Amino acid sequence: MVEKAKRRPLISRLSAIVTTIIGVGLLAAAIFRWQQASWGELVWLAGLVAASLIRAPHGAKVRQNEIEDSRDDVQEQALLFAMFLAMMVLPLVELAGGVFSFADYRLPDWATATGAVLQVGYLWLFWRAHADLGRNWSPGLELRGGHELITRGVYARMRHPMYAAIWLGAIGQALLLHNWIAGFLVIPAFAAMYILRIPKEEAMMRSRFGAAYDDYASRVGRIWPGTP
Numbered sequence: 001m002v003e004k005a006k007r008r009p010l011i012s013r014l015s016a017i018v019t020t021i022i023g024v025g026l027l028a029a030a031i032f033r034w035q036q037a038s039w040g041e042l043v044w045l046a047g048l049v050a051a052s053l054i055r056a057p058h059g060a061k062v063r064q065n066e067i068e069d070s071r072d073d074v075q076e077q078a079l080l081f082a083m084f085l086a087m088m089v090l091p092l093v094e095l096a097g098g099v100f101s102f103a104d105y106r107l108p109d110w111a112t113a114t115g116a117v118l119q120v121g122y123l124w125l126f127w128r129a130h131a132d133l134g135r136n137w138s139p140g141l142e143l144r145g146g147h148e149l150i151t152r153g154v155y156a157r158m159r160h161p162m163y164a165a166i167w168l169g170a171i172g173q174a175l176l177l178h179n180w181i182a183g184f185l186v187i188p189a190f191a192a193m194y195i196l197r198i199p200k201e202e203a204m205m206r207s208r209f210g211a212a213y214d215d216y217a218s219r220v221g222r223i224w225p226g227t228p
Contacts, residue, residue: 027048030095040175044176047169054130055126069204070143083186086190100180104179105180105184118168118171119168122169151220159222163198
């Protein structure tokens, strides 16, 4: 725990601005070529826009948070960068220019339809997790001043619904974008984040909430209801 609450460092805020500019530029290029996209790719593109709209107001609010504890190290930055590449940049680069067509694979229509269904589940859970967390959400491993232990809403059923949502989105992406780089690569990228980040996140929560978090973790599953 740091001794004095502080705003996010300037480098983090500049990084957020740069990633936003890159994302918007690539999104515009992908939308411009929408007629060349398959229906699965269009579903994924619509999902990306919806997820961005869900997160945008929460991102604006949490930028005003006073940060009391941050575990923002090199590993954390690498994991976030890998996810930014795999879940946004590489798919949009492919949709904007087809540069990864050499890595295409074929899936039957039912698999693409399954990806579309998963996309719906992903967006609902993504929205619900943000709504329940409110100002307690953060893109990084951080605790704000006045941070609460949220155990209501979807958090009454699972401790990490945001991760559960992204798992649905990652699997859906691989089924909607039939490409090893633009589609499938997000699965190992997110698996690495999930495996490496969850223990650090839970350790941070235990350091803040102690026995209250231990009791919560004993009752509620990580990403699946009823499996602590």
